Structure formats: C-alpha cells, structure tokens
Amino acid sequence: MELRKEIESLALWYIPAFFVMLMVSAIFTGYFKQLIEYGSVSVGTPIALVQILGQFISNIDNFVVGIWLYLQSKKEGGRTLLWFLFGMVAHFFAAVLYIGLKILDNQQSYNNALKKDAQ
Numbered sequence: 001m002e003l004r005k006e007i008e009s010l011a012l013w014y015i016p017a018f019f020v021m022l023m024v025s026a027i028f029t030g031y032f033k034q035l036i037e038y039g040s041v042s043v044g045t046p047i048a049l050v051q052i053l054g055q056f057i058s059n060i061d062n063f064v065v066g067i068w069l070y071l072q073s074k075k076e077g078g079r080t081l082l083w084f085l086f087g088m089v090a091h092f093f094a095a096v097l098y099i100g101l102k103i104l105d106n107q108q109s110y111n112n113a114l115k116k117d118a119q
Contacts, residue, residue: 003102010068010095017064021057028054062088065095072098 066087073083086094 003099003106006072007099010065013064013068014061017060021060024057025054028057062091065091069094069098072102076102 066084069087070080070084072078074080083094083098090097
C-alpha cells in the first residue's frame with residue numbers, strides 16, 4: 001500500500017496547485033484585459049515581470065509533478081534530474097509511466113523471490 005500513499009501525496013500537492021493556477025490565471029487574464037481596454041500600459045509598468053510570473057504560475061502543476069517524480073526517484077536511487085525534467089515536460093504521462101515502471105519492478109521482484117523459494 002506504499003504506492004497508494006505516494007500517489008495520494010501527489011494528489012495532495014497537485015490538486016491545490018491546480019486550483020491556485022486556475023485562480024491566478026483568471027486574475028492575470030483580467031489584469032491584461034484591463035490593460036488592453038484602458039490603454040494604461042506605460043513605460044513603468046512591469047509587464048514583462050507580470051508575464052513571467054503568470055507563465056510560472058500557469059505551469060505550477062508541472063512543477064508539482066516534476067518535484068514529486070524527483071523525490072520518488074531520489075528515494076529509490078534513480079536518476080533524479082531525468083525524472084524531474086521528464087515530469088516538467090510530459091506532466092501526467094511521466095507520472096503514469098513512473099508508476100507503471102514501479103509496479104513492473106515490484107512484480108518482477110516478487111516473481112524472482114518466488115523462483116528463489118521454489119528452488
């Protein structure tokens with residue numbers, strides 16, 4: 001049941017991050033809409049900073065998956081940077097693939113233990 005706890009930990013981090021991303025994206029969309037409507041963009045407006053912050057926050061769910069995969073692979077002695085980057089790029093596909101590989105490894109370990117006991 002350890003795998004279940006690990007997936008639950010991902011869900012506990014992912015769900016709030018997803019809702020934060022939705023709320024902040026809505027706020028930034030309203031902010032940019034207001035800037036465009038009223039033409040209030042001036043030289044002093046840190047529009048690039050706001051865009052960068054908005055881009056970061058809109059990808060926070062990718063960071064959560066990447067960090068979760070990093071921590072999981074670190075626990076098992078895997079390639080942490082590879083799984084982090086794969087999580088950032090492939091998102092849920094990377095998490096599903098990691099979990100599938102973990103189940104496969106556990107099954108192979110179990111089968112090997114059975115073969116050893118049978119001999």
